[in-house]
Amino acid sequence: MNTSALDGFDVIHVISRYFQFCDAKDFDGMRSLWTDVVTVDYGGVFPLEGQVEADALKRTMAEVIGPIPLTQHMVTTPVADVEGDTATVRFHLEALHHHPDLGRDERTNDWTLYARNVIGLRRMPDGWKVSSEHLTLVHQTGNTDFVSDLMRLAAGRS
Numbered sequence: 001m002n003t004s005a006l007d008g009f010d011v012i013h014v015i016s017r018y019f020q021f022c023d024a025k026d027f028d029g030m031r032s033l034w035t036d037v038v039t040v041d042y043g044g045v046f047p048l049e050g051q052v053e054a055d056a057l058k059r060t061m062a063e064v065i066g067p068i069p070l071t072q073h074m075v076t077t078p079v080a081d082v083e084g085d086t087a088t089v090r091f092h093l094e095a096l097h098h099h100p101d102l103g104r105d106e107r108t109n110d111w112t113l114y115a116r117n118v119i120g121l122r123r124m125p126d127g128w129k130v131s132s133e134h135l136t137l138v139h140q141t142g143n144t145d146f147v148s149d150l151m152r153l154a155a156g157r158s
Helices: 007-023 027-031 054-064 146-154
Strands: 034-041 049-053 070-083 086-098 110-124 127-142
Touching (some): 007 027, 007 070, 007 110, 034 054, 054 146
Antiparallel strands (some): 086 110
């Protein structure tokens, strides 16, 4: 297949949809954007690493992100490099997470992470799909144990 001038726009559009689906808790929508196996490295902030089947990734996203009442993932300065049927999008990510049941203090129930993200994509017959994601944590504010605290809350432990 030929690389078109629109491929850069198309892969950035996939990334935008990915995080829109994440914030809307549309895990089927997220799954529709992944290859069947995705290589992930979330820099230690999410409980998955390595090659993960997309259905397992969807389940984990639903278990961890699903219960969070408010998330807002903001993607800035995306740069797309497309070569034939593969692409890489590099961008900065600011991700706000808020759960009021973790405590009365926003330092307990809020967590914001700032990261550099690199997402790899492959052109498939039905469009571009995310094949890898690598997050490098740059800074975080609020409750840095947010994910662990959520898991304890879900298990009924305080």
